[in-house]
Each structure stands twice: as structure tokens, then as C-alpha cells.
Amino acid sequence: MERWALFLVLLFAASLALVALVSPPREEAAVVVALDAGHGGHDPGAVVAGVREKDINLALALLVRAKAQGKGLRVVLTRSTDVYVDLLERVRGAESAGARLYVSLHANYHRDARVCGVETWVDTHAGEESLRLAECLQRAVVAATGAADRGVLRQTLYLRHTTLPAALLEVGYLSCPAEREKLLDPRYRERLAEGILWGILEYLRQAAPR
Numbered sequence: 001m002e003r004w005a006l007f008l009v010l011l012f013a014a015s016l017a018l019v020a021l022v023s024p025p026r027e028e029a030a031v032v033v034a035l036d037a038g039h040g041g042h043d044p045g046a047v048v049a050g051v052r053e054k055d056i057n058l059a060l061a062l063l064v065r066a067k068a069q070g071k072g073l074r075v076v077l078t079r080s081t082d083v084y085v086d087l088l089e090r091v092r093g094a095e096s097a098g099a100r101l102y103v104s105l106h107a108n109y110h111r112d113a114r115v116c117g118v119e120t121w122v123d124t125h126a127g128e129e130s131l132r133l134a135e136c137l138q139r140a141v142v143a144a145t146g147a148a149d150r151g152v153l154r155q156t157l158y159l160r161h162t163t164l165p166a167a168l169l170e171v172g173y174l175s176c177p178a179e180r181e182k183l184l185d186p187r188y189r190e191r192l193a194e195g196i197l198w199g200i201l202e203y204l205r206q207a208a209p210r
Helices: 002-022 054-067 086-095 128-145 178-184 186-207
Strands: 031-037 074-079 103-107 118-123 149-155 167-175
Touching: 002 103, 031 054, 031 086, 031 186, 054 103, 054 186, 086 103, 103 186, 118 128, 128 149, 128 167, 128 186, 167 178, 178 186
Parallel strands: 031 074, 031 103, 103 167, 118 149
Antiparallel strands: 118 167
């Protein structure tokens, strides 16, 4: 009887070892990040030569989400179709989803067609984490695209209504003919999306506990 009991114990132990070998390792929980495609629906944003800002913003947000797969991120979008979402609903939705950060994507406009480049904005009273996120995004997008670096800037934004690290990225000027042409180029948008993703990952790397 004792020999039979010992056999059962050994068989059970062997079964556990086999399960450990064939079971996939547990994946760490994905970090949730919120991407906001600015404007949408009845609000087209800037419109130049028939190019609507809202379309550029949405195309980029979808592209970044696709590129984030397998990078330990879960990207939640404030909109995934051409609809308008109230600005406060955007940040509240990001908070409800458990996002670690919030990035709003836009394309810019200026009366002077010679003004071109990438710039990132934070709210006037933004804290250190929002500023760090903006700096990571600005560096990464400029490096990925070679666009003119217009720096990190401050103004009063709806981002003041969230406690999340938050930044608003202007990916280029639709009013600048050369930049508008680039923003319509799928290859350039790929580089932009990669830069946005690199910026987010770099911020998260810096923010990770040491």
C-alpha cells in the first residue's frame, strides 16, 4: 500500500512538471495608454486644399495602435471612427480605462505657409510628468521624421481636466505645402507612428520604478 501511495505521489509530481513545461509563461499585464485622434465628426479641425485634419489624426492613431501590438501596451482610442467626442469625455474615458498616459494627436495650421515642423504642447499648469512625456514625444518624432523641431510649448488646454500625464502632439502643418504632402504619404505616416510609439515607450521606461 505504501509503495502504491509513493507511486501516486511521483506520478502527480511528474504531471505538475509536464504542465510547467508545456504551459506558456504568464505575460505581464499590458500598460494601458490613451491616444486621442483630435477633432472628428462635425469638427474637421484645420482644412487645407481639401485635406482634413481629423482624417490625418485618426489615420495616425489607428497606425500607432497597430504598431503597439506585441510591445507590452494596450492602446485605447478616444475615437476609432469619424465621430465627435466631447473633450471631457475623452479624458474621462481614458481615466476609466486605467490609462497611464494620454496623448492627443493633431495637425497644425498657420497663416504663413513657411511655418513647418513638429511641436508638442502641455497645459500651462502641467506637472513634471506631462512635461517629461511631451519631451519624449518631441524628441522621438523629430528623430523618426527629420521634421523641424519647434519644441515643447505651453498653453491652456483641455488636458488640464485630467491628472494623467498628458501631451498634445502637433505632427506637422497642413498649411505648409511640403509638410502637407508628407502627411498624405503613407510611408511618412509610418515614420510618424513609429516616432510616437518610441516616445511613449521611452517615457514609460523612464517612469518605471528603479
